Amino acid sequence: MFERYPKLRDIVRDRFPYILVDEYQDTAPEVMDILLGFLPQSSRRGIVGFFGDAMQSIYSDSGGDILSQVELGNIIEVKKEQNRRNPRLIFELANRLRYDGIVQRASEDAAAPNMREGKVKDGTIRFYYTTGVNQDLGAVRRHLGWDFFDVAETKELNLTHNLIAPQAGFGDLMAIYDKDGVLHFRDRIVDHIKKYHDLLEFTGLTFEATIASLQKGKTGAALRAVSPTPAMRDFITMHPHLLADANGRDFEGFRQMYVNKELLIGEKKHSDQEVARRGSSRCEFIEHIFRIREIAHLYETGRYNEFLRKTEFKLSKASDKLILKNYIEAIYGMANRPVIEIVELADRHGLCRIDDTLLDFKNRKPYLYERVKSVPYRSFMSLYDYLEGRTGYSTQHKIKGLEFERVLVVLDSGDWNKYNFAYLFEGQGTESVLNRTRKLFYVCCTRAKDTLAVYYHQPSEKTLAQAREWFGSDNCVSL
8 A cells, every 4th residue: 555555655654754663673574664765765764763772672563673674774763772681701601693794882871771880790601511312401400509489580581481381290281282283184185175176075084984985995105195104104003992982973073173383372471460462362162271271369368359259169158168268178189180080170160261262162062172171270379370470580692671680591493494593503594594593692692691601512613612601711611
């Protein structure tokens, strides 16, 4: 529209002669095209101001770097070189990671957070590494001696929720929502049908009958295309009952059952005090368990008015208080029991009724329901605490803009090929992955207001050489 209609450009210029864009590096490319490409074509005058940091462009769908516009003379650059947050050692490390020509220095404001008695704090940086077979984050945490329960000022940053889940106590739930080989096989079958068949051909068939129909008469590559991959086969071998369950399901309903880790995670809060965002994509079963967990937490913390608004339990006489207390204690005492027992107990005693939403989930996603109902309640409690910001864990993307006294950065790329920390330290790999990883590492390091610890498992000699150059030899510690 802005490209086609000059009058639209003029209207915007007339109404908004000054447009200021905060965090410009996260702005969608289409918006940047409007602001830098089409609005300047208007005959009306106007100014656009961009505030942000090109080194913090960590999202793949953002406008990113606008330095080329500076070189063309379309933008006047005003460099912000004073650093108010980080102590000296950390912003000097950040300078070594930057490649945009900006060199940060201490603030000239004696009241800045990183100043003490008129002088910038030195801070602490360390690069820890292990060379054994397995990662040993426990050794790192013990060596640091931090209070990781001080979640407001201490954070451990991992690349993905998948890497956090086992440590935070909900690895079994993550395995259901993100690593189910039967569902991956289902998706492979559905993709094949969409490419070569009509989905209507398989109406009324079970999943097993659909597979048999597709595999009939096929050999070699054609058969492999409608068979599990080696990874899927390994999963099925370890969980044959899951394939047996899926085989008996109606194919049409089974293929429409959407399962994704976003249904588990939804929106994560940074702290217990933060107000949860609306519009979470979390699935109905998880939300129901979270309502039970919230009700128990409100009672536990003495927020009784909020508790009574959330529950259907009725207090009509003094003795009901003791009954209620016993019910809440029973729920906590069942942490290792299948979560469905907690759901039934909460429903039976009016703490949290089973509603139509939960029943609809059970009917629409029976395969998923059968999987999650047997998971111990403690896993849901751990997930709830993590998402409510009551743990010291966070993903590296979610902490941009935040700051903490102590930050531990875990350099494990997992299975995400968009990032590669080995590339970063060894200076190799594709330019896009290298730059994306460097920027994410920069963001993580600059969250620290006092102490930064970085952990790398099994570094190569080249990685260690780069670590010594960035952190200093005395700050590289083998555990």
